[in-house]
Amino acid sequence: DTAVSQTPKYLVTQMGNDKSIKCEQNLGHDTMYWYKQDSKKFLKIMFSYNNKELIINETVPNRFSPKSPDKAHLNLHINSLELGDSAVYFCASSSRTTQGANYNSPLHFGNGTRLTVT
Amino acid sequence: AQTVTQSQPEMSVQEAETVTLSCTYDTSENNYYLFWYKQPPSRQMILVIRQEAYKQQNATENRFSVNFQKAAKSFSLKISDSQLGDTAMYFCAFMKQGGSNYKLTFGKGTLLTVNP
Numbered sequence: 001d002t003a004v005s006q007t008p009k010y011l012v013t014q015m016g017n018d019k020s021i022k023c024e025q026n027l028g029h030d031t032m033y034w035y036k037q038d039s040k041k042f043l044k045i046m047f048s049y050n051n052k053e054l055i056i057n058e059t060v061p062n063r064f065s066p067k068s069p070d071k072a073h074l075n076l077h078i079n080s081l082e083l084g085d086s087a088v089y090f091c092a093s094s095s096r097t098t099q100g101a102n103y104n105s106p107l108h109f110g111n112g113t114r115l116t117v118t
Numbered sequence: 119a120q121t122v123t124q125s126q127p128e129m130s131v132q133e134a135e136t137v138t139l140s141c142t143y144d145t146s147e148n149n150y151y152l153f154w155y156k157q158p159p160s161r162q163m164i165l166v167i168r169q170e171a172y173k174q175q176n177a178t179e180n181r182f183s184v185n186f187q188k189a190a191k192s193f194s195l196k197i198s199d200s201q202l203g204d205t206a207m208y209f210c211a212f213m214k215q216g217g218s219n220y221k222l223t224f225g226k227g228t229l230l231t232v233n234p
Contacts, residue, residue: 033221041157041207043224056221090163096220106153107222109163 003027006091006110013081014118020077021113023091030095031055032074033107034066037088049074050096081117088112120145120212124225131200132233138185139195139228141210149215152186152193153222158206166208169193171215200232 004025013019025032033056034046048056049068063079074091091110121144131137143152154166169177169186176184181198197204210225 031220041227043209045221045223048221088161092163092222094220106151106165106168107163108165109155112161112163114161 004091004093004108004110006089006113008113009111010114010116012116012118015081015083017081018077018079019081019115020075021089021091021115023074023076023110025072025091025093025108027093027108028095029093029105029108030071031093032068032071033092033094034074034076035090035092035109037090037112039087043090047074047076078115081115083117086115086117088114120147120214120223122210122212122223122225124208124210124228126228127226128229128231130231130233131197133200133202135200136196136198137200137230139197139208139210139230141193141195141225143191143193143210143212145191145212145214147214151213151215152184153211153213154182154184154193154195155209155211155224156204156206157209157227158203163209167195197230202232202234204230205232206230 006023031050033048035043037043046060047066052068065077068074090112092107094107095105123142150171152169156164156166167179167182183196185194207227209227211222
């Protein structure tokens with residue numbers, strides 16, 4: 001049973017197109033994230049949602065729009081794709097409420113979506 | 119803002135030997151978590167080990183252990199009896215405890231190769 005699942009696994013598209021990546025978690029976590037891993041393997045947070053509310057938005061171009069229809073889903077829509085958007089995008093989830101207000105669980109990651117813009 | 123520094127871009131070790139990966143971090147927080155994640159060629163991000171800053175005892179998970187030095191802001195990972203399957207990128211990461219803004223801040227990673 002996959003805990004955090006992302007689709008698609010690979011995405012190849014042309015510049016200027018609009019694309020979406022979907023993410024679902026079945027861990028009962030209340031917080032979900034999108035991370036971007038660049039060609040040098042550096043992982044940087046893009047967005048975080050807690051109980052469907054956006055809590056982190058890290059200077060990401062507004063061509064990127066996350067949407068969280070419910071606690072278990074966080075999708076990423078990208079408009080007008082550019083060559084520099086090519087990267088691996090990871091969805092992740094964590095829980096804060098399981099053991100009290102000051103507890104943060106580790107992040108559980110999906111397997112990543114490799115986006116290639118040509 | 120927190121920063122995480124991994125000063126060794128690449129390391130290699132012979133199978134069955136021990137290797138230590140370095141990590142330092144900078145924060146003004148007193149309560150936080152530190153993690154090591156492993157990313158093999160399959161691209162999965164796998165949690166290796168976790169340390170709570172308020173705990174003085176170093177975390178251990180089978181062949182993996184850490185040397186956590188809070189005053190020095192150092193968090194190294196020791197892998198004993200290295201196995202070929204340990205070949206991967208290893209990322210050190212920091213998370214503030216509590217609050218509403220809890221994200222993982224990663225170092226740039228160390229590529230570990232275990233040689234037969």
